[in-house]
Each structure stands twice: as structure tokens, then as C-alpha cells.
Amino acid sequence: MNAQAVSDAELVSPGHSGCAGCTAVSAMRYALEALGPRTIVAMPACCWSIICGPFPHSALRVPTFHTAFETGAVAAAGIRASLDMQGRDDVNVMAWAGDGGTFDIGIQALSGAAERNDDIIFVCYDNEAYMNTGVQRSSATPEGAWTTTTPSDKVRPKKNIMEIMAAHVIPYAATACVAFPDDFIVKMKKARDIRGTRFFHVLATCPTGWRIPSSHAVKIARLAVHTNAFPLYEVENGERYTITVKSRNIPVRQYLEPQGRFRNLTEEMKARIQRTVDRNWTKLNKKAEETATDGLSKG
């Protein structure tokens, strides 16, 4: 990580309630590093509802509104509507949701906000299951992963939330990863200066639920990107695709095998996951190339 990336002006306090090695905390640090103190957070039920700390304490030095599980996007929209009425256009409103509050119970309100192009930043920090309640599967859980409710591993692939959001033709959608803070912060600063709905899909490795040592949380996040399991890219106006971090194209087994949640995978299943990853990676590259040849990209 680049030592320059994060300033000393921390908006996340020490003493939060995150698990050891929780990268959802790092994700919040990077997001607020880019957005700064003039930011209001709408927080639906997620790990961060706990991480933020019990009343009367708060790990966040920005105004924070805890809200119900399915309401992250619309609570942010309500705060924005109020700020608009107060003539406050210099304040960012960020919804901060987990994968449950984005892919599952939160998707209706998120789709509504995106369709209206509400002027909010919606960040999904994706740890690929209901970790706060003890590792139950969500529609963000990848195929082959063990959870407490997929004891013989999940069969269906992970929902492609980026394509769903891109289909809403919002001005900006990006993936980000805690192992690439520079890329994350650059994208968040870019998003900060765009108006309308901005969506972030952040891979946040979870030592507790992924059954990995906390010291490997960032390393495995990096492998997710370099095996193409979680490519880093952005989509502007639903059509301009740009891959932002060059992949090393490492075989996906190197990402899967260190994780306890994938320990039951057979060679056949690993091969199937590799095929899924390859297919998605090819599709993404094709879109990025088409965008480039259309003369839309690299603006």
C-alpha cells in the first residue's frame, strides 16, 4: 500500500468493534479519506451497525444515521432531499451497506434511488455472506462457498450487482478492493465530484466468515483481483467500461485454496469456477474494448 494514500485526518476512530482483520473498517477509512468530513452516512443494518460502537460512543467522526436493513439507499435519498431544501450542496451523502443490504433486502430501495438518479453515493462493502448474524449465505455468496446455511456449498453463482446497477444507466459505478487503496480513493474522489447516483461494489474480505487468518485479509483480497475473481473497473453512464487495475491472470485456485470456506471444493468444482471466472473476465474485457473502439473511453 502506498503510504501517501491515507492522510492523518482519520474520520474512523480507533476502538471500533470490528473483528480482528476486518477489512470493512479499512474500506470505510478509504471512503472517508476521499470524501472528507463534509459527509453524512446512512447506515442500514450490517456489520458496521456494530462496528460503529454502542451508544453513546461512535467510531465515526461524521454524522451517521442508523436505519433499517432495506432502507440504505432511500434513507440517503431522504437526507439529500433535506439538504437540498437547506441549500446544502457541499455535503456528500453516503449509504454504507453490506451485501445483504445491497444484493438482497436492500435492492428494491437501491433500484428506486438509482432509477431516480438520486444524488447519493451508495457503497456496498461485500463480505459475501450475512457475517454479522453468523455466516449465512446471501445472493452475493460465490458458487462453491461454504456458509452455515449452505453446509454442502453454494451451487448458484454470485449475483452480478455491477451489471444490475449499470443497467440503471447511473453516471458512475465502480468496483474497489481493500487491497488497492489507491485505486479505491481515486475512484471515490472521482465519484465525489459527479452528481447523481454513484455506486461502489467493494470486496471486503472477512477473516471470520471466510475462515482465513486475519493477517491474510489483504493478501487474499489482492488475489481476488489478480485471479480475475473480482476485477477492478468502472462503468460510466452504464456504457463506458474501463478496467482500472491490470490483472496478473493468476489461476483462481490460488485465491480459493487458502480460504477455509472453499475447503470442500473438488478439482472438478475448481475447474468449473475457473470457467465461470474466465467467461466473466472475457465478457468484461470485450465491453472495455468495445467502449474504447467506440471512442467513448479514456475521456
Place this chain on the structure above:
Amino acid sequence: MKKVLMGDHAVSHGVMLCRAEVISAYPITPQTYVVEEIAEMCQDGRLKARFVMVESEHSALACVIAASAAGSRAFTATSSHGLALMHEMLHWAAGSRLPVVMANVNRTLGPPWNILCDHSDSMAQRDTGWIQFYVESNQETLDTIIEAYRIAERVLLPVMVNLDGFFLSHTAEVVDLPEQGLVDEFLPPYEPRFKLDVNEPHTFGSICFDSNFMRLRYELQQAMNDTRRVAQEVDDAYHKLTGRRYGVVEPYRLEGGKTILVTAGTITSTARVVVDSLRDRGEPVGLLKLRMVRPFPFDEIRALLGQAERVAVIDRSVSYGLCGGLASEVRSALYDSGNGRPPVFGFVAGLGGQDVVPADIEHMVDQACSLNCPPQEDMWIGVRS
């Protein structure tokens, strides 16, 4: 200024006069005219507000709760299944102590599908920490919306104004609109003590497992208790300004009344006609209208019903396995009354929009007078085989 307005439009005019700043809603019959007219008001500039047109009632209430927390006067309107879908957020509004105001246009819940009036929707939400009013006319609808904001912002509790679907929502009446200046004097801009503010950051709704949780809930109950007094004061202040008042309950021809009817909503108007005609025949019958159902007006009920020989409560909803909700609550109020404990006849009538005509109410009075005590908790009127 007088205008001919449907009940739904009385709501939207009330919201306009209160200068609500953020509105969010989702359409449902018979609430739709409320939001259509507010959308027009926002469009043509009569109301300077943001209208967030969301994809569900759940989101509508979540939106106005967040807007209220950010410091804006906020409004939503719904009905029936929409209110049921909001249930979780009803708790969130009250638990956050945010002065959101909602109009609920009373409609039953399916199945079978039915868009007509009863009170099943709002009566099912009595335990959520919302102040509840039930109104009888379009004038009262408009006036109660205005009173609701002043009460809400004083006690920091949300208020639900319930008006009967179609009987009020789609029926036109003459409504006297107070001058904007008068309403501004009555209801100054909303200035919350705490709000989401980057210059003074606070966290709202943090997790709380310790004794603070119990304390916060106790404070909510105390705020409800204070509302009994505050609602009366606000009604008195409104009376000074406009000459109109309603009370938290309204006694009608109670003097010397031996049989007292208890109603909420538009059935009250029908019951007035019945009381008048029975009084003309020399029968000692009176009426008590419940306008405020949360907080429940225990003192007024005890003072006004304790001396009656019998009480006949008409419920437009039922708690299945118990009886009508108002009957149950009137019974509970009178049980501990030092004043007397008249038998309470609990009539269930008018579900799913079934008409409750004067003859039905006369029949209830006859039944109550012919029996010493109720044969059962609930007596159903209008069930035909």
C-alpha cells in the same frame, strides 16, 4: 378562504399550509389524490418542497424519517396495505423521536381484495408509538393536519391522521382554509435541537444493549403521556386563531344520557343523527366521539362514561380472537374507574366499507338497552348469510 375540497385534497392543502419541506409517498387507493395534488403543488411552486417518488411505502416512510433527522418538516400519506408495509418504519420513526406527520386514508386489508373503508389498517398500528387521530369531516382533516405538526414538534413523536377512505377521501365538502399568515404564526419553522449536521456530527440510533434502552422507551411513553395535555393545549391555541376546536374527545348530548355510544371516524356523523332522533323520542342516549386514540384518553373516558348505565362502542375493525379494539380499550379504561363500571357492549360493524346506516345504530342501542350485560365480547352487526 372557503373551498370545496375532497378529503384527500384537504390533506394536501393542510400539508401546503404547514410548509412541509420533504414529501415521499407511494400511490395506493384511496390515498392517491393526496399525492397527486402535492405533486402538482410542488410543480407549480405553491409548495416549496422536495417530493421523492419512491418505489414502496416502506421506502416512503424511511425517506421522510431520514429527511426529518436531517432537519426538515416531512410528510407522507398512505392507506391499508401501504401502512402495513410501513410497520417496521413506524417503529423507527417513533423510536427516533422524529416529528413526522402522516395521513392514513383508512381502508381495509385483503384478502379478498377490497379498497373500501374500515379501520383495520391503523388500529393494527396502535403499538408503534405514533399519536393517532381519527377525523369526521374534511374541515377536521385539514385542521388536524395543522394541529398534528405543532403537537409532533412539541412532544417529538410522529402523528398519524386517519380519515375514512371514500367517505371523506373522495367526498367533497366546503372547507374553510386559514390564511397562510395565521398558520405560519401557529406553526413556526421546524428547528430541531439535534440534526444530521456536518458542523456538529452526531450518530443517531447506535446499538444500545444497556439500561439506556429501557430509559429511552420510558421517555417515549412519558412523551405519549404528555401528549394528552399538549394535544388539548394545541387545540385551544388553534381555536383562538381560527374559532374551530375538536377536543381529544367530543361529548355529544351526554347530559343525562343513560346509554352512551362511542365512535371514531365518520360513523360519528351517522351516530349524531341517531342520537338526535332518539332524544326527540325522549330516549336518554348520548355520544362520545374518540378523536385521539393514541395516547388513549383514559381520564376523559372515565369522567364521561363512568356514570352511564351502559356503553355501546362501535368498532370498524376487530382484533381477531378478542373483539373490536376501541371496545377493548374503553373496557380497560373503565375497569379501574372509581366512578363506576357500566357494561360495555362492543359492536363490530362496517368492515370492508359496508354501510352503517342509522337503523343499524338504533338496533345497537336497542340491543344494549334490552340486555343487562353483553352476552359476549363482540357483537357483529350486518353479517348476512
